[in-house]
Amino acid sequence: EDQVTQSPEALRLQEGESSSLNCSYTVSGLRGLFWYRQDPGKGPEFLFTLYSAGEEKEKERLKATLTKKESFLHITAPKPEDSATYLCAVQQNDMRFGAGTRLTVKP
Amino acid sequence: GAVVSQHPSWVICKSGTSVKIECRSLDFQATTMFWYRQFPKQSLMLMATSNEGSKATYEQGVEKDKFLINHASLTLSTLTVTSAHPEDSSFYICSAVTGLRQPQHFGDGTRLSIL
Numbered sequence: 001e002d003q004v005t006q007s008p009e010a011l012r013l014q015e016g017e018s019s020s021l022n023c024s025y026t027v028s029g030l031r032g033l034f035w036y037r038q039d040p041g042k043g044p045e046f047l048f049t050l051y052s053a054g055e056e057k058e059k060e061r062l063k064a065t066l067t068k069k070e071s072f073l074h075i076t077a078p079k080p081e082d083s084a085t086y087l088c089a090v091q092q093n094d095m096r097f098g099a100g101t102r103l104t105v106k107p
Numbered sequence: 108g109a110v111v112s113q114h115p116s117w118v119i120c121k122s123g124t125s126v127k128i129e130c131r132s133l134d135f136q137a138t139t140m141f142w143y144r145q146f147p148k149q150s151l152m153l154m155a156t157s158n159e160g161s162k163a164t165y166e167q168g169v170e171k172d173k174f175l176i177n178h179a180s181l182t183l184s185t186l187t188v189t190s191a192h193p194e195d196s197s198f199y200i201c202s203a204v205t206g207l208r209q210p211q212h213f214g215d216g217t218r219l220s221i222l
Contacts, residue, residue, distance in 0.1 A: 043213030
């Protein structure tokens, strides 16, 4: 069965402490991998799309990378405003979401 | 760009009431819209996929007579929760997409509470 697994489930960082979030998938025939940010009580906000292994995308303190089995969302020198739940989703025939990583950045 | 508006943002109503939620793409035409349900600290659960002018495709276990979806135009889809009961209380989120392999853009969700 196709699966999308995100780890860790929750991550607490100090401001400025860089780290990475993981999204591993077993979908065959990947059409795209998407990263979203979701704040409490809000809908997900689109961050990146990755289509093929080796691809990288960057936006401010965030950088997303993709291999044939997983994607990483690297957060460099995070700030408290980066605190949110980060969701990844993979698309084959439909879109399948992971359970998310709840990131808390302490000042 | 790619703004999706969802209305209302929250609803509290009595058991047995029907509730309609609107989802509009404000600055683009959406080939497809999606409806999700999200429980606290859990991920998005796809309920149905709708294309303009055609019947929605429901996921397994989602009652089509309970959750009525109408996709009247390329910018508007509605979800009606009919005869809502407390177990229907949840956070409902819609999204819209312009084409294959394009990201979904989400509304801000509707928190539904049935008393």
